[in-house]
Amino acid sequence: MKLLLIRHGQTPGNVLGQLDTEHPGPGLTELGKRQAEAMARSLANEPIGALYASTLIRTQITAAPLGRLHSLEVEVLDGLHEIEAGSLEKLTDEESHKRYMGTVFSWAAGDLDRRMPAGPDGHTFFDRFDAAIRRVVERALDQRHEAAAVVSHGAAIRTWAGRRAEDADHEFAARHVLANTGIVALEGDPDRGWKLLHWDGSPVGGLALADPTAEDPTGQDTAGS
Ligand SMILES: O=C(O)[C@H](O)COP(=O)(O)O
Numbered sequence: 001m002k003l004l005l006i007r008h009g010q011t012p013g014n015v016l017g018q019l020d021t022e023h024p025g026p027g028l029t030e031l032g033k034r035q036a037e038a039m040a041r042s043l044a045n046e047p048i049g050a051l052y053a054s055t056l057i058r059t060q061i062t063a064a065p066l067g068r069l070h071s072l073e074v075e076v077l078d079g080l081h082e083i084e085a086g087s088l089e090k091l092t093d094e095e096s097h098k099r100y101m102g103t104v105f106s107w108a109a110g111d112l113d114r115r116m117p118a119g120p121d122g123h124t125f126f127d128r129f130d131a132a133i134r135r136v137v138e139r140a141l142d143q144r145h146e147a148a149a150v151v152s153h154g155a156a157i158r159t160w161a162g163r164r165a166e167d168a169d170h171e172f173a174a175r176h177v178l179a180n181t182g183i184v185a186l187e188g189d190p191d192r193g194w195k196l197l198h199w200d201g202s203p204v205g206g207l208a209l210a211d212p213t214a215e216d217p218t219g220q221d222t223a224g225s
Helices: 012-016 030-042 057-070 094-108 122-142 154-164 170-175
Strands: 002-007 048-053 074-076 147-152 183-189 193-200
Touching: 002 122, 002 154, 030 057, 048 057, 048 122, 057 074, 057 147, 094 122, 094 154, 094 170, 122 147, 122 154, 154 170, 154 183, 154 193
Parallel strands: 002 147, 048 074, 048 147
Antiparallel strands: 002 183, 183 193
């Protein structure tokens, strides 16, 4: 099956470059709302049979236009939320960005014991994200859906795909940014493995929807962090 992992639209926290991972989290900026509409239009012809969002409201708001277009309910699924920043929460400085992204990419490289300061380790993250994706896949196979769309978060998608996609690794994930409404598309399943179809790091719908002034850490190249 095809799995579309979509990062949510821009939030006020993304503009400020905040490590913003707490629940329920912010909504979208005006640009973020336009990104969500454009993302839905871009995916109008995808054979999406089910649509999921994380427990943070920015993903649910982002998914809504896509749900309307495909006449699908947005299903909120545990396990898809952003990687918790722990004591780095709400920090905006470069050192904290590097520490956060450096920790999550070390998990993608296999160092699952490393811990986010006062936050989770890699085992906790992969356990919950893997379990959520397994539920998505089981339902898709059961209901014979060709594709499912999951609206999640920058660090979570980059880290998970950097470890689980056969043709990506932690260095690839660190080099490839995922701006708001960027999409990582995979083909496969948890048992046979995942092949990377494409990694669209820019907002789908065109660069007019990008915001180069935002300090957003998961929209940036953090190779070497
Ligand atoms: O890394 C970030 O930008 C923040 O921690 C939150 O990620 P998100 O904007 O993709 O939810």
